[in-house]
Amino acid sequence: MAVMDYLTTRKDDLVGWVRKFSLFPYPFVTACCGMEFMSVSSTLYDTDRFGAALPRFTPRQSDLLMVVGTVSHKQAQVIRKIYDQMCEPKWVMAFGACATSGGFYRNYAVVQGVDKVIPVDIYVPGCPPRPEMVIDAIMMLQDRIANDKHPILPSEQPPPERS
Amino acid sequence: MPTFYEAIVDRLGPRCLRTWDSHGMLVLDIDASQLLVVVEALKADFGCALFLDVTAVDYPARQPRFDVVYHFLAPAQMQRVRLKLQVDEHAAEVPTLTGLFGSARYMEREVHDMYGIRFAGNADLRPILLYEGFEGHPLRKDYAMEHEQPIVPYRT
Numbered sequence: 416m417a418v419m420d421y422l423t424t425r426k427d428d429l430v431g432w433v434r435k436f437s438l439f440p441y442p443f444v445t446a447c448c449g450m451e452f453m454s455v456s457s458t459l460y461d462t463d464r465f466g467a468a469l470p471r472f473t474p475r476q477s478d479l480l481m482v483v484g485t486v487s488h489k490q491a492q493v494i495r496k497i498y499d500q501m502c503e504p505k506w507v508m509a510f511g512a513c514a515t516s517g518g519f520y521r522n523y524a525v526v527q528g529v530d531k532v533i534p535v536d537i538y539v540p541g542c543p544p545r546p547e548m549v550i551d552a553i554m555m556l557q558d559r560i561a562n563d564k565h566p567i568l569p570s571e572q573p574p575p576e577r578s
Numbered sequence: 579m580p581t582f583y584e585a586i587v588d589r590l591g592p593r594c595l596r597t598w599d600s601h602g603m604l605v606l607d608i609d610a611s612q613l614l615v616v617v618e619a620l621k622a623d624f625g626c627a628l629f630l631d632v633t634a635v636d637y638p639a640r641q642p643r644f645d646v647v648y649h650f651l652a653p654a655q656m657q658r659v660r661l662k663l664q665v666d667e668h669a670a671e672v673p674t675l676t677g678l679f680g681s682a683r684y685m686e687r688e689v690h691d692m693y694g695i696r697f698a699g700n701a702d703l704r705p706i707l708l709y710e711g712f713e714g715h716p717l718r719k720d721y722a723m724e725h726e727q728p729i730v731p732y733r734t
Contacts, residue, residue: 489709491730523716523726531732 430565434478434504435557436466441477441501443494446484448511451543460546465553474500479556480533485513486526498533503574504565506556509535510549512542534577582655586624590616605660610672613663617648621678626650626659629679632686634693638719642666644695648675665695674699692717 440462442452456462456470463469471477474497486494498507509529512518515538517527526532536559539552566572580588583604587597593616596607608616620626630649637643648661665672674697675682686697687706694715697703705712709729714721 488727488729491728495730521724523721526728527726531728532730534733 426568427563427565428561430567431561431563434565435560438465438467438479438506438553438557439469439471439477440467440479440481440508441472441474441497442470442481442483443497444483445486445490446511446513448484448513448543451546451549452481452483452510455546455549460550462550462553465550465557467553467557474498475502477501478505480505480507481510482507482514482529482535483510485518485520486529486532487524488526491526491532494529495532506536506560507533508552508556509538511544512540515540518542582624582652582657586620586659589623590619600660603658603660605662607662610663610665613661613673614675614678616661617650617675617678620650620659624659625652625654627653629675629681629685630658632675632682632689634689634695634717636693636717636719644670644693646672646689646695670695671698673697676700691715694718 442449442456444452454460467479474480478501480498480501482494498505507529509515513520513525514529515535517525519542521527529535537552537556539548541548564574566574583599586604586606590606591597593612594606594608598605598607606616617626628651630651632646632648635645635647637645642664644665644667646663646665650659650661651657652659663672670693672695674686676686676697676699682697683700683702684706686700687703689695690697690700690703691705691708692715704710708716711729712727714725
């Protein structure tokens with residue numbers, strides 16, 4: 416039994432290592448933060464160095480949902496559907512002040528933070544965030560994935576469904 | 579030779595409640611009943627071929643409560659004209675301009691969304707920026723600033 420436990424922890428390390436370097440982001444870009452996203456993902460700052468560069472423009476092939484910009488109540492239905500379409504394992508990054516908290520939009524139209532609609536793993540403040548902050552957030556998320564449990568064996572309990 | 583603005587005032591002044599100059603732009607205060615006549619004359623005789631905007635202003639303490647504001651542009655002269663008329667909250671109805679300018683359809687829908695002013699004759703006043711089921715009119719001053727009406731229920 417002890418051997419199985421040991422193997423299971425090594426398995427988590429291996430799967431975590433694989434997953435953290437193959438983050439496929441889905442950029443859900445709604446506003447001006449998108450300019451910053453382009454900057455951070457292209458040559459100068461280059462998120463490719465972290466294995467998180469190739470945007471998949473379909474939620475079914477991606478595992479990191481980057482919510483970049485303001486989300487209005489009408490957009491909330493769209494983002495909820497996109498989140499539901501993504502396969503496990505999936506993570507969500509709230510990119511910029513509007514996605515984290517609604518930013519300076521406190522009115523009838525704007526969702527006060529995308530975490531009111533979908534669960535968020537990592538928040539990047541700033542209006543817009545510096546590229547360094549985004550890279551820092553990606554690295555923090557990678558650390559978390561590396562140290563996380565990855566129950567993929569049939570004998571293991573599947574992770575609880577998040578809503 | 580009268581200037582563009584002088585010619586308009588000469589011709590349409592009697593139909594207006596007041597005509598005045600606001601930072602170099604001609605403003606005509608009119609009654610809602612004169613709207614179609616005045617706009618038709620502006621379009622046909624003064625070359626105001628572009629309907630730029632219609633919006634409203636809310637003065638909660640005033641009677642009647644709303645100003646409806648129209649802007650027109652005469653491209654040949656590059657001159658703008660502003661029309662203003664007042665409507666009451668309980669009879670917030672203005673004739674539509676869709677017969678003269680097709681673009682009025684969408685702009686009037688937006689004003690209907692935001693201020694609840696009806697445009698008699700505009701057959702399609704469905705929400706355009708808001709959504710079905712939204713209650714109230716968010717740009718009215720008495721709409722609470724933090725009042726939200728989420729479509730997707732918030733997670734707890």
